[in-house]
Amino acid sequence: MSGKRRAAVIIVAVLSTVSAGCTKGSTPGSQPTATASSDPAGKASATVTVSRTPTVRVTPPAVLAGEIVRTVFSDKSGTSRQESTVRADPRAGQEYWLRAACTSPTPGKTLAFKVVSAKVGAPDTPLVSGTVPCDGTVTANGIGTLPAEPIMVDLEGDHTDVTSAYALITPMRGGLDD
Numbered sequence: 001m002s003g004k005r006r007a008a009v010i011i012v013a014v015l016s017t018v019s020a021g022c023t024k025g026s027t028p029g030s031q032p033t034a035t036a037s038s039d040p041a042g043k044a045s046a047t048v049t050v051s052r053t054p055t056v057r058v059t060p061p062a063v064l065a066g067e068i069v070r071t072v073f074s075d076k077s078g079t080s081r082q083e084s085t086v087r088a089d090p091r092a093g094q095e096y097w098l099r100a101a102c103t104s105p106t107p108g109k110t111l112a113f114k115v116v117s118a119k120v121g122a123p124d125t126p127l128v129s130g131t132v133p134c135d136g137t138v139t140a141n142g143i144g145t146l147p148a149e150p151i152m153v154d155l156e157g158d159h160t161d162v163t164s165a166y167a168l169i170t171p172m173r174g175g176l177d178d
Contacts (some may be wrong), residue, residue, distance in 0.1 A: 056136055058101040058168040063087070070094070070168035071153050073111075080159060086118060090146035095172040098143045098153065102165035104134035111157045113167045118150035120173065127151065135160055142172060 024150075025159045047178040060072055071084040090096065102111050115128040132155075 001087075006047075014170075022090070026105050029137060038091070056103055057140075058103050058136055058166060059164075059165040060168065061099075064168070064170045064172075065085040066171040068169050068171075069150045069151060071155055073155050073159065073161070074103075075163055075164065082155065084154075085151055086150055089148055089150055090169075091171075092148040093145060094150065095145055096143050096169050097172050098128065098130075098141045098167060098169050099138055099152060100132040100141075101136065101138045102132045102134035102155075102169035103163045104161045105163075106134070106161045109134040110158070111155050111165055112153045112160065114156055115146070115169070116152050116154065117147065118152040122149075132165065134165070143169070 034101055036047055057074075058068060063070075066088075068088045069084065069086050071082060073080070073082045075081075098113065098115065100113055102109075110131045110133050112129060112131050114126045116122070116124055116126055127146060130141060134137050151169070153169060155165050
């Protein structure tokens with residue numbers, strides 16, 4: 001085998017290994033590409049590129065029975081938008097679920113949720129807070145009882161690379177699908 005051909009075979013083998021490593025755990029839509037070349041002098045070079053373009057967005061469910069508030073974040077073509085809708089005040093003594101989901105092409109990315117009073121003049125102290133992984137899965141947390149006053153849920157943190165997210169609060173009645 002000639003020196004040039006051997007170098008090309010080695011480069012292809014290395015690129016195959018590197019490309020496989022780049023795709024392991026990558027987000028849907030990642031398109032790794034690898035190129036190998038050698039110049040007339042027989043010097044080999046290699047380039048590996050991984051493009052992280054999300055192909056999946058989370059879509060909030062239709063309004064759920066007893067839903068009291070929802071916040072939806074979206075980023076389309078570089079334009080970010082976060083919108084909250086308050087539907088009702090919590091009922092005294094009622095326990096609630098917080099359901100949230102988020103997507104990002106960045107592995108390990110999370111957003112924070114913060115439930116706060118929306119009562120005029122109320123402090124910004126969280127009634128409940130936590131994190132939501134931006135991996136497209138729905139997170140459901142029992143958040144206990146809330147005061148019988150208007151509340152909001154905020155999605156906070158670094159929204160860079162977040163393509164979509166939502167958080168909503170519904171009464172706990174014995175199951176997540178109630």
